[in-house]
Amino acid sequence: MKAIFCSHYASPEQLKIKEVSTPVPAKHEVLVKIHATAINDYDWGMVRGKPFLYRLIFGLTKPKRPIAGMELSGVIEDIGEDVTKFKKGDAVYGDISEFGFGSFADYIAINEKALVLKPEDMSFEDATAIPHAALLAYQGLVEKGKIQKGQKILINGAGGGVGTFALQIAKMYDAEVTGVDTGEKLNNMKAIGYDEIIDYKKENFTIRGERYDLILDAKTSQPTWAYLKALKPKGKYVTVGGTAGNLILFGLSSGLLSVLTSKKFLLLALQPNQGLDTINQLYTEGKIKPTIDGPYKFEEIPRLIQYFGEGKHTGKVVINLSK
Ligand SMILES: NC(=O)c1ccc[n+]([C@@H]2O[C@H](COP(=O)([O-])OP(=O)(O)OC[C@H]3O[C@@H](n4cnc5c(N)ncnc54)[C@H](OP(=O)(O)O)[C@@H]3O)[C@@H](O)[C@H]2O)c1
Known part of the structure; x- marks a missing residue:
């Protein structure tokens, strides 16, 4: 072969x-x-x-x-x-x-x-x-993030595998979804239904004054405390991956930030293939593609x-x- x-x-x-x-x-x-x-x-x-x-x-x-x-x-x-x-x-x-x-x-x-x-x-x-990206998105938003109907959600690394599934899952919950990414992907992201798009090379979403109920991060491009400003009170931040340095910082600071503030900082360890029956169902119903x-x-x-x-x-x- x-x-x-x-x-x-x-x-x-x-x-x-x-x-x-x-x-x-x-x-x-x-x-x-x-x-x-x-x-x-x-x-x-x-x-x-x-x-x-x-x-x-x-x-x-x-x-x-x-x-x-x-x-x-x-x-x-x-x-x-x-x-x-x-x-x-x-x-x-x-x-x-x-x-x-x-x-x-x-x-x-x-x-x-x-x-x-x-x-x-x-x-x-x-x-x-x-299997990989859909479950990172599903386990991140639904199982860790406990997404609720009508929430305001931000996806960082929004144009990649995880982000494009996460958008569809968030839309099932009637969420208002902002996507952060860059380059030619921004046009595609508009086409697939993001409500708002931010080019991370032009703007830092953590300091523009908008606050979100839930952030799903495929890139962890900033130190953990930077996300505090972008979360509403009781907001949740869930990372699925990113640079080693920022993930180490996350490991060191997330517990403390979750205790000291009303916000939650969570890391998803993917359970491979766990939940594919749900994804199969959503696919068959035409809710996910x-x-x-x-x-x-x-x-x-x-x-x-x-x-x-x-x-x-x-x-x-x-x-x-x-x-
Ligand atoms: N939690 C777990 O158990 C587990 C297991 C396996 C993998 N993972 C992780 O899960 C993630 C998989 O994501 P994926 O498949 O969606 O990756 P992907 O397809 O590469 O998408 C990531 C997107 O993020 C964009 N990006 C890069 N730097 C950024 C920044 N500073 N701010 C915002 N967006 C940025 C990339 O665009 P440009 O590069 O063009 O900038 C790309 O479009 C990876 O981080 C991987 O390491 C986690």
């Missing part, structure tokens, strides 16, 4: 397509023929070995697993002897990051727990765009990882392996 092979840490554009042997599923694994995959922050970090902290997970001097990719949709072609959840021919999708990486390839053998059944009315391209950048061809993955890392995409960057 063909795979995007990462033998050493380097710029994504140096990645090569290589012929490798098709894996054989172990007892609890299924062999999936991959139909579509997507690019994520982990891929950008994993192939470059940056930030350095990632090397503690991915390998100190070179990647332990030479194939990146953590979201996929596809069809099960073979199953291990102890597999109970699926049968050959099932169409599946999922965020596989809890069990490994390797979706930038024709096939993957992965623990059955990493996958769920794909609804029939969901395309393979939509399915691969959903991924914003897809692409679909692109398999050969383009190295270029696309760079494109993703430079933040040029809107929504989810999707690759269709049969293109």
